[in-house]
Amino acid sequence: MSSVKDNNYFVRITTRDGLDDLQKGHNGILFNVDFNSWSYIKKIFIRAVAAPNALKFGMKLIDSGFQDLEKFWNLLIEEQGQFVCDEQEKSVEIDFIPWARRIFAETIMLMTTNRHPNLLSTYYDRITNKNPQKNLYEEFFDRLSIASDCVQYYLMVPPFIRNFPIINIYTNYLYKNMTWTRNYTYNLVKERLEEIESIDDNEKLSTDMLSMLLTANKSNDNNEKPMTNEEIGDNIAEILIEGVDSPSNTLSFVLYYIGNDPDIEQRVLDEIDNIFGDGPDFNVTYEDLSKLEYIEAVIKEVLRVRPVTATITRFATHSDQIDEFQIPSSTHLSVNILSLHVHQNYWEEPTKFNPLRFLASSNNEKETYDKNALVYFGGGLRMCPGRQFAMTLLKMMVVLLYSKYKFEVITKEPLAQNSINTQCKELKIRIRCLKG
Numbered sequence: 294m295s296s297v298k299d300n301n302y303f304v305r306i307t308t309r310d311g312l313d314d315l316q317k318g319h320n321g322i323l324f325n326v327d328f329n330s331w332s333y334i335k336k337i338f339i340r341a342v343a344a345p346n347a348l349k350f351g352m353k354l355i356d357s358g359f360q361d362l363e364k365f366w367n368l369l370i371e372e373q374g375q376f377v378c379d380e381q382e383k384s385v386e387i388d389f390i391p392w393a394r395r396i397f398a399e400t401i402m403l404m405t406t407n408r409h410p411n412l413l414s415t416y417y418d419r420i421t422n423k424n425p426q427k428n429l430y431e432e433f434f435d436r437l438s439i440a441s442d443c444v445q446y447y448l449m450v451p452p453f454i455r456n457f458p459i460i461n462i463y464t465n466y467l468y469k470n471m472t473w474t475r476n477y478t479y480n481l482v483k484e485r486l487e488e489i490e491s492i493d494d495n496e497k498l499s500t501d502m503l504s505m506l507l508t509a510n511k512s513n514d515n516n517e518k519p520m521t522n523e524e525i526g527d528n529i530a531e532i533l534i535e536g537v538d539s540p541s542n543t544l545s546f547v548l549y550y551i552g553n554d555p556d557i558e559q560r561v562l563d564e565i566d567n568i569f570g571d572g573p574d575f576n577v578t579y580e581d582l583s584k585l586e587y588i589e590a591v592i593k594e595v596l597r598v599r600p601v602t603a604t605i606t607r608f609a610t611h612s613d614q615i616d617e618f619q620i621p622s623s624t625h626l627s628v629n630i631l632s633l634h635v636h637q638n639y640w641e642e643p644t645k646f647n648p649l650r651f652l653a654s655s656n657n658e659k660e661t662y663d664k665n666a667l668v669y670f671g672g673g674l675r676m677c678p679g680r681q682f683a684m685t686l687l688k689m690m691v692v693l694l695y696s697k698y699k700f701e702v703i704t705k706e707p708l709a710q711n712s713i714n715t716q717c718k719e720l721k722i723r724i725r726c727l728k729g
């Protein structure tokens with residue numbers, strides 16, 4: 294997991310393992326095996342999503358998304374809420390996951406395509422039976438999750454099994470969804486291209502990733518064959534998948550762990566009070582976020598025990614020797630993040646959920662853990678480029694949620710896990726407005 298450019302382990306997974314069948318592996322970031330085209334796209338990604346201005350813009354979008362969320366949650370409480378026990382305020386039971394997915398999906402969709410998908414309002418309309426129809430964006434995001442499963446499936450299941458009778462029905466279902474999302478993003482690209490071509494030269498182009506990709510592609514400043522619109526669409530789809538599932542899963546686990554420990558919840562509330570005062574209406578600035586030491590420690594501890602990506606892979610292009618192990622060329626290696634994060638050699642009381650382990654000030658010492666044993670964003674060249682974006686938005690969401698609502702977690706065990714992902718499958722919670 295070194296950051297050196299001509300690293301033997303730059304490739305995450307060989308294209309032979311199913312990626313060729315999906316025409317993937319030579320564009321985008323995630324599965325790209327070509328260093329030059331990967332670094333070109335990554336530079337654009339950093340400008341659009343990870344530069345300080347982009348992070349501030351992301352915060353603005355989360356803030357306005359949260360205002361919508363608040364509007365719909367308050368309506369739900371008003372329309373369907375009940376007085377539970379001797380509570381003074383009404384509360385309502387919701388599944389948090391669909392809301393979390395939608396708020397991140399809206400933000401990332403605006404950042405990458407400058408389109409507002411209105412996912413929160415259509416979801417509210419649907420669950421309150423005001424309008425049971427899904428809108429096209431919802432359909433797109435649902436199918437995008439299936440398209441992501443399609444890639445995992447192609448990577449893991451060899452072609453002769455994929456094409457086996459009966460199994461091929463499932464293979465076709467996945468592949469059709471993949472094609473549907475490809476056509477959809479391809480149309481987004483075409484529409485955006487037409488918009489860019491029709492605007493006045495003096496008008497300022499928006500700074501979404503799609504516009505950046507299209508203009509860079511037109512000026513062809515990477516000295517390579519320009520990308521096709523389909524390839525650009527695939528890039529966008531990749532960011533949308535990565536930008537929605539990981540943060541929304543993490544946020545759901547954050548609520549779960551805070552909700553199951555009153556002491557942790559109290560410290561979170563105290564930190565919000567200390568930094569923002571008691572009032573419910575305040576602006577969260579970029580600078581404020583760096584002061585949220587305890588909330589950051591809670592998020593880190595969640596990512597330690599529930600890393601959304603539980604395993605990462607690397608492909609040895611050439612033979613190598615790692616300690617006493619001879620690695621032949623073309624070997625796949627995997628890092629089991631989840632095991633590393635709870636390994637007793639590296640962590641005291643590894644199964645205990647304890648955010649204090651990440652608080653330098655709790656024992657007046659520097660953080661003492663081994664950095665190589667905490668790799669929830671991966672490492673080296675292929676380390677997650679959305680990490681600052683994710684941490685910024687997660688902290689912001691925790692502040693906004695806990696300054697406006699009281700949560701009671703109902704789901705006993707929200708976890709669904711396979712060797713690759715740790716997902717929060719369902720998180721039933723009761724929400725109640727905090728009046729202030």
Ligand code: HEM
Pocket residue numbers: 305322323324342401531532535536537539540543596600601602605606668669670671672673674675676677678679680682683
């Ligand atoms: C809590 C949130 C997140 C977690 C835990 C997470 C975790 C990861 C991990 C473990 C990897 C693999 C790294 C490796 O192989 O070394 C990765 C890669 C990646 N992530 Fe994230 N991620 C998160 C949020 C995001 C967001 C918000 C975006 C986009 C806006 C994003 C975009 C990407 C991309 C494009 C890659 C591929 C990087 C490459 O191959 O060079 N991630 N992420």
